[in-house]
Amino acid sequence: MSIKPILFENGILKMIDQRLLPTEEVWREYSDCPSVAEAITTMVVRGAPAIGVAAAFGAAFGASHIQEDNYADFFSEFEKACALLAATRPTAVNLFWALERMKGCAQIHRDLPLPELKARLFAEAQEIAVEDERLNRTLGANGAPLIADGARVLTHCNAGALATAGYGTALGVIRAAVEEGKELLVYADETRPFLQGSRLTAWELMRDRIPVTLICDNMAGYLMSKGEIDCVIVGADRIAANGDVANKIGTYTVAVLAREHQIPFYVAAPLSTIDLSIADGSGIPIEERSSREITHVGEQRLAPDAVAVRNPAFDVTPARLVSAIITERGVVTGDYSQGLKALAAKGA
Numbered sequence: 001m002s003i004k005p006i007l008f009e010n011g012i013l014k015m016i017d018q019r020l021l022p023t024e025e026v027w028r029e030y031s032d033c034p035s036v037a038e039a040i041t042t043m044v045v046r047g048a049p050a051i052g053v054a055a056a057f058g059a060a061f062g063a064s065h066i067q068e069d070n071y072a073d074f075f076s077e078f079e080k081a082c083a084l085l086a087a088t089r090p091t092a093v094n095l096f097w098a099l100e101r102m103k104g105c106a107q108i109h110r111d112l113p114l115p116e117l118k119a120r121l122f123a124e125a126q127e128i129a130v131e132d133e134r135l136n137r138t139l140g141a142n143g144a145p146l147i148a149d150g151a152r153v154l155t156h157c158n159a160g161a162l163a164t165a166g167y168g169t170a171l172g173v174i175r176a177a178v179e180e181g182k183e184l185l186v187y188a189d190e191t192r193p194f195l196q197g198s199r200l201t202a203w204e205l206m207r208d209r210i211p212v213t214l215i216c217d218n219m220a221g222y223l224m225s226k227g228e229i230d231c232v233i234v235g236a237d238r239i240a241a242n243g244d245v246a247n248k249i250g251t252y253t254v255a256v257l258a259r260e261h262q263i264p265f266y267v268a269a270p271l272s273t274i275d276l277s278i279a280d281g282s283g284i285p286i287e288e289r290s291s292r293e294i295t296h297v298g299e300q301r302l303a304p305d306a307v308a309v310r311n312p313a314f315d316v317t318p319a320r321l322v323s324a325i326i327t328e329r330g331v332v333t334g335d336y337s338q339g340l341k342a343l344a345a346k347g348a
């Protein structure tokens, strides 16, 4: 069984500290909004859908701490809690999607007594988590036919169970193909600088006994040129209306290499990652993170003191390089503008 990185038990949110994997498995406990916001900022929890789930619980905690006698101010206080969570990480749209859903839930139940309204918000956060894993399984089943038996599959970053409420998106497709009886070999890019590939993807695939081989990011082109990669599958943090895909820095490089070697490049993501309000990738906000992620590993310095550093955490892969977008409502190829709109309309 794939890991569930976010648990809600007896009113406490428990999250595995992803910064410490693979060497330590430490579960942290949360019961207030600011500490959940900090956990998202500092990457205790990361991965677009998982960030959304954590934020939903953060919002519910925010509401739960608003005083009973403060009913008139409830909605403005709740807005403040949501704004704190919204300021944590800018790129993954699932964060904003989850917060909008929590605000919608509060509005729908606005006439309930405050204790009941607060309980509804926790129920909604739990529903978002349960739904995320369920959709990942559907998405996985939709994508599995694209992966041939015996395929050698390259993935970048971690779009696995750890990045979601469970099962994963890109790794969900891989899991579904393996559950169908296919024998696969996954190549995991180490994914500098935060090393989600080596620390997280390698860890969770080994835990589930799915064959995985770790490579440095700059080795993908060599393996492709040798005919050792059959397809690429990655997740996404935000997909624009035209199918441009923001994902972990280095994804664009892999997509360009895949096109050069005529290897299919697949993106797996739930509908909550698609942002039809943004026309194309140029409008997607790209998070810039601390230079220390590049200049240091732990306390060990890897670069000269005070060297100038850029650390964009995401890049945008143009839709023309994407062979298919795999979602829980189906697989889109070709004209993404039409296809994504049609998928969104299916659920309306």
Ligand SMILES: CSC[C@@H](O)[C@@H](O)C(=O)COP(=O)(O)O
Pocket (backbone or CB within 6 Å): 046, 047, 048, 049, 092, 156, 157, 158, 159, 160, 163, 164, 168, 169, 170, 196, 234, 235, 236, 237, 247, 248, 249, 313
């Ligand atoms: C299913 S997760 C998809 C993406 O969120 C994932 O590929 C990614 O880029 C994660 O970035 P991170 O910075 O670790 O949150």
